[in-house]
Amino acid sequence: MKAYLVIPTLLLAWGCEESADTSHLILDATPRQEADVEVVEKDAEVIPVLDCETGFEQGRNDADAWDCLDVDECKQGVDCGPGGVCENNPGGYSCKCNDGYELVEGLCADIDECKLPITPCGKGGDCENTEGSHHCTCHNGYELSKDKLHCYDFNECGAQENPCGPGTCENNDGSYDCLCNPGARSCVPPECDHITCIPE
Template structure:
C-alpha cells in the first residue's frame, strides 16, 4: 500500500496592479493570469524522496517511484495481468509496454479548483472524495476486496484470508491452535468440535467435560472422569463387557474351600450351609456339630443314654451283661473266676463309645488303654482281639502298663465299628494268665468335620 502525503503550496504573486488568484501570476504581455511553476520558482518545494509536480494553480509532492510509473487512462474494467497488494488509486506493478508518450500519473485539475489527488470538484465548488471502489477505478485483483478511503482506497482480503504474493489465500486457522481440541479448516473460516465426552462452549472454541454420571449410565455406581466416566459395581458383583452393567459374582466358583460343606451363591454374596446335625459357625463358613444330647433335641427315652457324635446322636440302651457276666457298674460286666463258666473268658468287659470324623488323616492316636492294677512280677500284653477285619487299626505299646490304639488307614462314614481291645496279664511267678476287654464302639461321621 503506497501512502502519499500530498502538500499543496499556494503562493501569492503581485501582478502590478492586477490581482490573480493564488498559484497564478499576471502576464503583462498577454494581459492575463498564468500558472506559476512553483517547482522551479521555489527551491526545495518538496523534501526527501518526494518529487515536485506542478499543477495549474498549485503543485503536488509525490513519491518518485510513483511518479516514474506509466500512466494508464481509465478504461472499462479488463483483467490485468498483474495486481497490487494495496493502492491509492495506482497499481504497484504493471506489465512492460513499448515506449510511448505518457500522461502524468496524477489527476489533472482544470480550472481554478484546488482539490488534491483522490478528490473531485463538486458542483458547489467543494472537493468530494472519489470512491474508487464504486467507480471500479481501483487496481485490486479479483481475490481482493476494495475498501474506499479518504483520497484513495485500500486492497484487502476478506476475513479468513491473508495476502501472499498479491493473492488472497485461505488462512489455516487449525495450524495456530484456534480450537482447544478438534479443528476443521474450511475456506475463509474454520470449525471447532470436541472429543467424545466433551461439549463445545459458547465461545465455539473451548470444550467442557460432560458429566456422564448425571444421566445414570451405570447399573450400580458411576465415577465421572475427564472426558469419560467409569462404572463400578457393588460388592459381590462384577462389571460386564459393556462396561456399564453389573452381573452377580459367583463366589462359590472361585474355590472349593470357601465353605466347609456347601456354598450357595446369592445376588451380590454367598452363604454356606451345613448338613443336618451341624450349624454354621460364627465365621459363616465352618460347620459345628449340634449336640442334640445337650439341646434336648433327641428321641431318647428316659431309660436310654443319649450319646452325641459328629453330625448326629444315638440312644444307648441300658447295659445288659451276657451270661455268665454280671453287671458291676453302668458300663462294666464281670465274670468271677470262681464261676467255672468264666474259665477262659475275659475277667471284665468295659464298654466305651467314641466318635471319629470321616476321612481323618492317618496315622492318628485315637484311644489309650492302661492297666489299673499292677501285680508284682506281672507284665501286660495289649492287642486287638476282634473288629479289625479291615486292618484299619493297630495297637502300639507305649509302656509296660499302657498302649495306644492307632488309626492306620482312613475310614469314611457313616459307619459304626466295634473293637474288642484286650489287655492280657501274665505272671509267671504264680503261673497266672488272665485278660480284660474294652469293647470300644466307634461312630464314624458322614462328613470330615
C-alpha cells in the same frame, strides 16, 4: 511547490476582428458575443500544476478550485482477494479481511486453521480447512459445537440416564469413569457396549 500553466488559446478563440477588451464585449453583448466571452474566459484559465504527494492527484475540489485530491484506489480496481474488501483512505487504501482471512502480501488469504499449533477442533476432533473457515469431525466422547467449529468434551455424566448403572459417574476429557457401588464391578468395551457397572 506551485507552478502555473496558462493555456494560450486566447487569441485563437476570439478571432481577428474582435476587441481583446472583455468588459467591452459584455457591455455590447449579443448572444454570439456572450458565447465568445465564455470561451475566452474558460480558455484563459490559469491552471496551477500542483506537486501532489503519492496517493493524491490534481483535480477540482468541492469549491471548484484546483487541489490535490485523494485517489480512490478502490474504484481503480485494487484487488484485496476474495476474502476482503478495499477501504479507501486519504493518500492510500487498506484491505479489510473478513473473518477467516488474513493479510498476506497485500491480499486477504484464507487462514488454514488446521495448521495452527492448537487447531480449533482441539484434540477431540479432526480438522479440515475450508475457504474462509474450517470443519471439525469429532471423535467419540466429544461433541460438535453449534457453529461446527469446535469439538468439546461430552459430559456423559450429565445425561438423563446414569451410564454407570449401580455406580457414580465421573466425567473426564473425552470419556468418563464409573466408581462402582459395593456388589458391582466395572465393565468396559468390548465386554459391555459402554463403560458401566454390572453386578458382581
